[in-house]
Amino acid sequence: MDRKMQERIRLLVDGQLPEDQVKDLIRMPTKDPDRFWTYLHVLQERVAWNDTILLRISEHLYIVRKEQGGRVVKCDCGQEFGDYRVNWKLHSMLAVRKTKEELEEVYNAGILPNPEHLEVREFYCPGCYAQLGVEVAPHGYPIVFELLPDLDSLYRDWLGRPLPDESPDWYQDRSATLTAAWAEEDNP
Numbered sequence: 001m002d003r004k005m006q007e008r009i010r011l012l013v014d015g016q017l018p019e020d021q022v023k024d025l026i027r028m029p030t031k032d033p034d035r036f037w038t039y040l041h042v043l044q045e046r047v048a049w050n051d052t053i054l055l056r057i058s059e060h061l062y063i064v065r066k067e068q069g070g071r072v073v074k075c076d077c078g079q080e081f082g083d084y085r086v087n088w089k090l091h092s093m094l095a096v097r098k099t100k101e102e103l104e105e106v107y108n109a110g111i112l113p114n115p116e117h118l119e120v121r122e123f124y125c126p127g128c129y130a131q132l133g134v135e136v137a138p139h140g141y142p143i144v145f146e147l148l149p150d151l152d153s154l155y156r157d158w159l160g161r162p163l164p165d166e167s168p169d170w171y172q173d174r175s176a177t178l179t180a181a182w183a184e185e186d187n188p
């Protein structure tokens with residue numbers, strides 16, 4: 001692995017790479033073919049756990065492969081959010097802003113969503129209390145599942161290194177299985 005490139009990627013991930021060097025990376029006429037693997041290596045070095053990072057999906061969250069099998073969403077603090085095919089937000093702590101007063105705490109300049117129709121949902125990690133996501137949605141609208149990547153296609157077709165646990169079962173939204181189980185608990 002190119003040490004110099006690894007250091008640049010590390011600085012890039014930390015937001016400390018000078019802007020001119022960021023532009024150099026973007027404008028490289030021939031992109032470094034190992035750049036994704038270098039990026040994963042840098043990410044893996046930054047976390048205290050050993051599960052293999054398959055993809056970073058937000059500032060704190062990763063999809064990882066567990067040694068004993070399974071692909072789960074995991075926070076950099078180590079908190080796990082279950083199978084990545086189920087919206088991780090369903091396993092997070094949720095705070096909802098519904099009133100004008102609650103919305104004014106986070107919106108300034110008097111421009112805010114109309115609380116008659118909309119609410120702001122904030123999702124937090126139960127392990128480290130980091131804010132993991134925010135969405136604005138109509139009251140009663142299902143929790144938004146923002147990212148369900150087709151990891152097998154990414155690794156096989158785009159990166160040329162198929163994952164060892166490839167299966168057509170992975171690329172499926174399973175969120176409804178969890179909400180159906182909750183409904184079952186409420187109405188046995």
Ligand SMILES: [Zn+2]
Pocket residue numbers: 060075076077078079125126127128129130
């Ligand atoms: Zn966390």
